[in-house]
Amino acid sequence: MAGSRPIRTPKELLAQHLIQEDQVAAITDVAKRYALSITPAMRSRIVELDDPVARQFVPTEDELTSLPEEREDPIGDDPFTPVKGVTHRYPDRVLLKPVLVCPVYCRFCFRREVVGPGDSMLKESQLAAALDYIRSHPEIWEVIFTGGDPFIMSPDRLRPILRALDGIEHVKVIRFHTRVPVVDPDRVTEDLVEALTMDTPVWVVVHTNHSQEIGDGARRALRLLAGSGIPLVSQTVLLKGVNDTPEALEDLFRTLIVNRVKPYYLHHGDLAVGTSHFRTTIKEGQALARSLRGRVSGLCQPTYVLDIPGGHGKVPIGPTYLNGNGTVTDPWGIAHTYPPKTTED
Template structure:
């Protein structure tokens, strides 16, 4: 890997173990010595983990990769609008490990451990190396709850990161869900393929196989995360006929430009991943320095229309604080006109829809 010439000498040799403590960050040249005392305060509140594969991508501490995972003193500042449980998981948890927000689906969180700890995580008050896994009794209660609710058609494995489980335990959970007649779809949300791709062994990929509809949703925020190793890990999963979707968070200093978003979504499509969601940042404590206003996010996404294939177009979405669910944020192209409706094209031009053209637009064939 080629590193920036401006980096300290201590960063010239890639780390071969996960960096978890402030002294590890100092030794790697990721933080200056004078920042150590305040970063110890951050570490007492929020976990840190930077695995070797992700460390190798950092070209400078404040680059789009480093910014996602290197702790910052700004995390100790809680803005008035920020919440410890920004999307209402706790209030919507009928039993440990389950979140039930929508009638036809539920989250199953078998563990609260991740390969890396994103500095903007909406569950940052809960995840960490001490988060552990649901023990056998707690997991059994969570599975029993799912069995007792036949309206649940889709189960989303999240956490934490479910691909941090052993193949044996992951496979047992997938089999238990597959034995529930009413569960038709299983979704796995993970950062592992890009954060620690070496964990995606053939055995782990085999653990995902089921006769149910299995989907993997990979969280990535910058095109550089799709390394050859990450693509190889994804191929091991895709080879089991498991489709892969991508989700990202709009983040200041990481992907807050049309060029960065274009690069990210093109990298996903080239890795056989359909961009699914671009999330507006959830207001978790200490994350305000990552905030991009919604109006700016809408402009950025609108800037992609006409520049990238429709395959690379995600839904820009807001998870309404308090647990009220996700809603799309646009951008919008249809707007009222003096005597009807008008539509704005990707270049910004406005076109009147008259009584004859509107039905054609509504029913005509689409290409994208």
């Protein structure tokens, strides 16, 4: 039975029957390094100890294993941080990270070295400097709230930041990356929706990896956001043992579309320290992406992407259907000829 507060310690995991007694020592070592939190909403979605929800949020001893290629900053945020809380990798958009706390901590998180309790909020002076940076760079067309999870902030904390951005002429789009509508849906309130409603359009990217995560609370939260006119898209991480089957991905993407969320990105797992047990190969990911083509509606098709380690950007790595011999392969694997050049009138 899920409690009324998040699970935050190995002892609480044991009390909730999510780990065994002989695992407590190892999980304590994991928790000393990486933050731990499981919301009541996610505890209620865990049916078995090793199911797709449990694997995402319950720590395991595997996290203590690191590989030489893994990195503390796998996507290279640090070199592109002109002021604290801002990452400016692409010319026309910046990440704004006002908070480094999450309602849950994914065991595969690419920012697992920096999120969690501690110095987790930008100070007022740091936030002012971040907003000044955005004001002084007219090439910035989009501001993307991330973190941590920006929806963990109260509407009263979000309003002044959003009003400041709304007043910057060259900022045309504001985007939020969040897990909250799924993992802590009670935070999605009319008050939050009101805070997000302004002249500058706000988009919300919902992170979810398996349909089992999406319960009645999540459906209510998504309905409230979508019904208020806020466009919703999703991002999903391809995770071994969680969603690395055609059936799991199909079910997730269909569930999202039914809840008015357009699948946007399917991320290849990042090279975060202690996460090798979650990563598939790119070849496996391409095969899974190919399996969806023709199997489900085009509305259900995300772009399979890789964030190149070292801060070199995100690129699509999905399968190709054009062959080198002048043929194109259809969704069912049959090759068809296509003329290299059409006749011009």
